[in-house]
Amino acid sequence: MLKGDFPVERFGGLRTPFYYYDLPLLRATLDTVQQQLDRNPSFRVHYAVKANYNPRILAEIAARGFGADCVSGGEIRAALDAGFAPEGIVFAGVGKSDEEIRLALEAGISRFNVESAAELEVIDSLAAQLGRVAPVSLRINPDIGAHTHAGITTGLAENKFGINYEQLDAVMDLSLRLPHVEYCGLHFHIGSQILDMSDFVALCNRINELVWRLQRGGRPVGDINVGGGLGINYQHPNHLPMADFEGWFEVFRQHLKLPRGTVVHFEPGRSLVAPCGSLIARVLYVKQGTHKQFAIIDGSMTELVRPAMYRAYHRVENLTSDEPEEVYDVVGPVCESSDVFVKEALIDRCRRGDLVAIRSAGAYGESMASQYNCHPLPDAFFFEG
Ligand code: LLP
Numbered sequence: 001m002l003k004g005d006f007p008v009e010r011f012g013g014l015r016t017p018f019y020y021y022d023l024p025l026l027r028a029t030l031d032t033v034q035q036q037l038d039r040n041p042s043f044r045v046h047y048a049v050k051a052n053y054n055p056r057i058l059a060e061i062a063a064r065g066f067g068a069d070c071v072s073g074g075e076i077r078a079a080l081d082a083g084f085a086p087e088g089i090v091f092a093g094v095g096k097s098d099e100e101i102r103l104a105l106e107a108g109i110s111r112f113n114v115e116s117a118a119e120l121e122v123i124d125s126l127a128a129q130l131g132r133v134a135p136v137s138l139r140i141n142p143d144i145g146a147h148t149h150a151g152i153t154t155g156l157a158e159n160k161f162g163i164n165y166e167q168l169d170a171v172m173d174l175s176l177r178l179p180h181v182e183y184c185g186l187h188f189h190i191g192s193q194i195l196d197m198s199d200f201v202a203l204c205n206r207i208n209e210l211v212w213r214l215q216r217g218g219r220p221v222g223d224i225n226v227g228g229g230l231g232i233n234y235q236h237p238n239h240l241p242m243a244d245f246e247g248w249f250e251v252f253r254q255h256l257k258l259p260r261g262t263v264v265h266f267e268p269g270r271s272l273v274a275p276c277g278s279l280i281a282r283v284l285y286v287k288q289g290t291h292k293q294f295a296i297i298d299g300s301m302t303e304l305v306r307p308a309m310y311r312a313y314h315r316v317e318n319l320t321s322d323e324p325e326e327v328y329d330v331v332g333p334v335c336e337s338s339d340v341f342v343k344e345a346l347i348d349r350c351r352r353g354d355l356v357a358i359r360s361a362g363a364y365g366e367s368m369a370s371q372y373n374c375h376p377l378p379d380a381f382f383f384e385g
Pocket of ligand 1: 048051069092189191192193227228229230267268269270271306310363364
C-alpha cells in the first residue's frame, strides 16, 4: 500500500486516532501462508492471538482453518467466538490460572504447552476433577539468543519461559506417569521480530539434538511446535509488505531432522498481521522547539506503545500533504517524555489537520492499547478493497 493508496476520502466521519486494516493485504498474506502449507503437508499454523485479537481480524484468520495460539482464558474465548475450532487451539504461558485451565479443558482445546512440573501437576488434578485427560506438550527453554530486542527474546536460560534441559527428563517422566495428562510433544519459541534466519537454524539444531537424546533414552518425542517470531520489514512497508514466509518454512523443512511424518506446528503472530495495520492520527500542532520541530498528533503511546516500550521503529507518512519534506519528531499528547513515535523523521510538511499513518502497526498495536490519561480505546476501520 503506497501512501496515496489510503482511501483518505472515506476517513471523514471517523474519530482519530483509529486503526486502519488493509484486508486485501491480510488475505494475500494468508494466501501465501496457505500455499506454503499446501507444499508442506506435515506443517500446521496456529496464529498467535496476542498479536491482534480484533474480532474481525480473528474471523478472517479463523475462516482459513488455521489454529490459534492463546496465552490466556480471554484469548481462548476470543478465538472460540471468532470461529477457531477447539481442536486447533493451543494454550501457552508460564502462569495459567486454575480458572483458565478449567476453561481450556472444558472447551476441549488441542494442547497445553506446559512450562513447569508444578503446572503439570495442577493440570493433572484439574483434569481429574473434570474427568478429562489433558493433551500436553512440554515447552523447552532452548537457551538460544535471537538477534532482536532484549525485551522480546524469550528463549534464553535467563528468561522465565520454558523448562530447562536439566529438568526435562524428570518433567517428561512425570507427564508420562500422571494419569490425567497425555504427553504429546515439545514446544519452543525463541523470540519475536527475528529477521536473521540463522537464529531459526540454531533452533532446528537444538531441536535435532534434543530429539536424538530423547530417542536414545527410549523416550517419546511426539510432535514439535517451533513457536513464532518471524520478523517483518518496518523500514519499507511499501516495498516489502510481506514477511519472508517461504524462507522461514524452508529453514525448518531443510534443517529439522525428525522421524518421518512428525507434525510441526508454527505460531506466527506479527508476520501475519503487522503489515496490514496502520494507526491513523491527526496533526494537532506543529511546534518549533529549541533544536527541533515537533509534529504533535492526537495518537499516542496509549494506542501504540511499541515505540515507547521497545524504541521500535514505525514509518510515519503524512497522507494529506504533498509539500516538501521536513524533519520532525512525531509525538503524542501523553504526559510522558517517552510518548514519541519517531525522532528526526523526514515527512511531507505537516500542518494542523493533516492525517498521518503510522505504518506496520497491525501486530501488538491495538492488542496492547491502554486507557492511560483516560484515553478511549481506538476504533478500527476495515478497508475491503
Ligand atoms: N508463540 C509464543 C509462545 C509467543 O510467546 C509469541 C510471542 C508468539 C508465538 C508469536 O510471536 P511473533 O510471531 O508475533 O513474533 N509485544 C512485542 C512482541 C511480544 C511477543 C510475545 N510472544 C512487540 O510488540 O514486539
